[in-house]
Amino acid sequence: MTDNREFEIVADTELPGTPERVWQAVTQDTSAWMFPTDQWPAVKTVDEYPSHLVTRMDGPDGWFNQLEHVLEPLDGGRAKLHYVHSGIFADNWEGQYDGASKHTEFYLHTLGQYLQYFDGKPVVFTDIQGPAASQTPDGFVQLKKALGVDGVAEGSAVEVDVDGVGRLSGELDFSNQHFLGLRTADTLYRFFGRNSFGAPVGMTVHDFSGSGDSELTAKAWGDFLEKVYA
Numbered sequence: 001m002t003d004n005r006e007f008e009i010v011a012d013t014e015l016p017g018t019p020e021r022v023w024q025a026v027t028q029d030t031s032a033w034m035f036p037t038d039q040w041p042a043v044k045t046v047d048e049y050p051s052h053l054v055t056r057m058d059g060p061d062g063w064f065n066q067l068e069h070v071l072e073p074l075d076g077g078r079a080k081l082h083y084v085h086s087g088i089f090a091d092n093w094e095g096q097y098d099g100a101s102k103h104t105e106f107y108l109h110t111l112g113q114y115l116q117y118f119d120g121k122p123v124v125f126t127d128i129q130g131p132a133a134s135q136t137p138d139g140f141v142q143l144k145k146a147l148g149v150d151g152v153a154e155g156s157a158v159e160v161d162v163d164g165v166g167r168l169s170g171e172l173d174f175s176n177q178h179f180l181g182l183r184t185a186d187t188l189y190r191f192f193g194r195n196s197f198g199a200p201v202g203m204t205v206h207d208f209s210g211s212g213d214s215e216l217t218a219k220a221w222g223d224f225l226e227k228v229y230a
Contacts, residue, residue, distance in 0.1 A: 004062070005093045009085040009101045013108050017115035019050040019071035019079045024120075025111060026069055027053070031125040032206055033114040033188070034107050042067075063088050083108065092198075099197035106179040110190060113173055113183055114206070124212030126205040128221045133229040134201035140193030143201055144180065146228040147191075158182065163227065165220045187212075201225070 015022050030037045046054035046068075056066040065087040072080040085104060089096040134143070144150035147160050154175040160168040160182065168189070174181030180191040186209035192202045203225075205217050 004088050004090055006088050007086065007093070007097050007100070009097075009104050011081075011083045011104050011108055013081050013083070013112070014074060015079050015081055015108075015112050015115055016077075017079060017119060018077050019073050021115060021119055022069075022071055022079045022081060022111075023050040023053065025115060029114075029120075029123070032118065032121075032123040032208075033110045035127060035204065036125060063090065081108070095197060099194070102178050103192075106174060106181070106190070106192075109174050110181060110188060113181070113188060117183065118188070118206075118208045121208040122210070124205075124207040124214055124217075126207070126212075126214045126217040126221075128203050128205070128218055128225065130201035130203075130225040131229050132200060134225070135195045135199065137195065139195035139201050139229070140178065140180075140191075143191060143193075143225075143228055146224075147180075149175070149180065149182075162221075162224055164223050201229075 017025070025033065040057065042055040042057050044053065045056050046052050051071050053069045054066065056064060058064045066085070068084040068086075070082040074080055083104070085100065130139070130143075141150060147162070149158055149160065149172060152158060152172055152175065154172055156172050158168075158170065158172050162168060168182060168184050170182055170184035172181070173183045178193040178196055180193075182189040182191075186207065188206040190204045190206070195201055203221060205221065207217065
């Protein structure tokens with residue numbers, strides 16, 4: 001028997017961009033801070049630019065996935081975002097809810113980083129998955145140690161030497177037991193400890209340098225992750 005249960009993840013945050021810029025980011029520029037969503041068959045059930053957006057996907061047996069964004073302007077070119085992700089998880093409800101709610105905080109933080117440092121710049125997006133061997137309980141800790149950032153506090157300036165990739169200088173803009181964010185002058189690197197949620201460790205690269213090459217990026221980081229978990 002499948003365990004179909006509705007869920008709702010609610011987040012309120014302030015973002016360093018006007019409602020118009022946030023709207024652009026969550027509708028058109030998702031590759032810059034999350035992942036490409038232009039192939040999703042979502043329907044806009046509420047489309048009140050730039051203050052209220054609800055996108056929804058429906059499937060068989062009552063399944064649905066819905067995202068709501070309510071935006072209010074704040075002083076200084078900022079916006080208040082009220083975000084609600086609702087829907088139905090078919091299996092492993094607790095695990096899926098836990099993973100989705102923790103991802104939400106990281107994605108919304110990354111949205112803020114994009115708006116503050118790279119808003120409107122063209123991006124080259126790369127998604128890299130670690131090998132199956134990364135699914136151990138200490139998989140994400142292994143990655144942090146390989147990067148030389150285990151125990152480094154969020155907000156710290158870091159110099160990271162990545163075998164096959166090169167030296168990355170920037171700031172550890174996010175760090176907890178499940179996620180890691182590294183921002184350099186031209187790139188956002190996002191690391192996902194999905195080993196806690198029954199999946200391999202993964203990462204995304206959002207390259208705003210103007211010279212990004214997704215194929216080369218995927219190979220270099222893929223080779224690095226293979227070595228980390230060899």
